[in-house]
Amino acid sequence: MAFVFTLPTPGLNIITEYMMGLIQPGNPISNVCFKVYGYMSMAQAVFFLADFKLGHYMKIPPKSMFLVQLIGTIVAGTTNLAVAWWLLGSIENICHPSLLPANSPWTCPGDRVFFDASVIWGLVGPRRIFGPQGNYGALNWFFLGGAAGPGLVWLLHKAFPGQGWIPLINLPVLLGATATMPPATSLNFVTWIAVGTVFNFFVFRYRKKWWERYNYVLSAALDAGVAFMGVLLYLSLSTENKSVTWWGSGGEHCPLASCPTAKDVRVDGCPHY
Template sequence: MSLTKSAFSDRFTDVHTRIMKRNYETIPQWWFHVLLVLMFGLAIFACEGFNKQLQLPYWGVLLAGAVALLYTLPVGIIQATTNQQVGLNVITELVIGYIYPGKPLANVSFKTYGYISMSQAITFIQDFKLGHYMKIPPKSMFLVQLVGTVIASSVYFSTAWWLLDTVSNICDPSKLPEGSPWTCPGDDVFYNASIIWGVVAPLRMFGRLGLYSKLNYFFLVGFLSPIPVWTLSRVFPGQRWIKLINMPIILGATSMMPPAKAVNYLMWGLVGVFFNIYVFRKYKAWWGRNNYVLSAGLDAGVAFMGIVIYFALQDKNIYGAEWWGLETDHCPLAKCPTAPGVHVEGCPAI
């Protein structure tokens, strides 16, 4: 609560703020207001126009904006203190799936306006924070962000349009040549989400018509989970480490799990848990000062090896490298139907 109150306070007197206020003009608030109204207008026009192909009505855009506005501050506080962002993708899909079922495009549109708007807002603030420390004029930061966004979105849209128009059978691996890179894994994720949350809808999965209604109790578990930590911190005030337990991060970190098969989580857990415990116990003093440096080094190492592997193997059409720990799921029937009376070759009949 104190962090929330301080976010609305204008009493920042650190040296960076004093220097910025003395040397540069602040951004007029009406710049943000005009941009907000303009973007909302364009979003509503995109959804209501073009024969309503996006299926999302104007009230859906307004509701998505309200969701983004509601969650930007708490999620921003969590990211500012832990460097981890809690995603709203499932929440937004769940909300519009209950309110407006049977509309797959409306579901992913609401997810984009609700979740991505919040994520981009925090990224926008993060860039401004960097500019604040680097003593870059705020107005210049605003204009650069605006121009960069327009250029980037135009390039993304043009590239996607060009690929869809020129590459035949794009995103259909069964019709593409062997080894073709145009399999669109990210689009598959969005498509699956639109079917699960939009067409099937949460009511038939987590509501009275579904089999997984008991999972709704985890909303209550997540809501109450910080209370035991707060209670223990009051009962044992001398144990400062208790206050460092962050339940939103512990629960939200599951979204950071690698999108791999079940067998790969063993190595992920071994490296992520035991390696960090070993480093902490052996280099405890160093750890407190350089844990973010270590995290950035591991991320950079993975990115660097990804580039090396691409140019050394994939660019030469070498796709058969077998890595230890990357075996199959050992679930040959995982793609078989589970509904009675549906017969598929190679699958058992139920």
């Protein structure tokens, strides 16, 4: 599956979980393993291709690019595994939010999403949720709707060729971006949209030469900056049990809300639902 779908790059995340959930229901471990080999390997291949594309724009020789990728993969894989084992053995109650102190950075939101997916698609299984034994079978039609979406955009472009904004609609990108929403906050998407709009719309339109020369270099610099800042923040703050609450990332709630919206929760002066 990873080999066949690498070039068209569809989102195999749910598809692999769905398939293995049908093949082996009630087995979350096999579901996770199938997801790793079917989806994660394809995702890494797509990342490698994106690096090659960036290197092509920056006039880097392909052999040198591949050598750097190979060495980087060995170093990063070994380092990540060693750090993961070290953290699991040295931080008490890691990945257990209910047992950790307030504002602890070791809540592992991405791992919780992975675990929840193994329970939904592996332990419970799609038949009990989206199949004949479940109540959400109608959601399967959205697979067909997602496949037909780009065709509808193409038909609209043919019907209204004078509308230049229609070809800019990229449904795979719009829908695929939602895959990173569970462990992320809205601030992540706001910054992506702001930076992308400035450099790929305004700069591209009004400063084309600057865009051609520096845009992909800027993209690599932003990625490298995130990695360096992650290490710097960990060494300067996390090791000293200190934290910084950034605006827009202080939890998944509305800080301006004064009344609860949950049922059967009564607060003086607030309506009861």
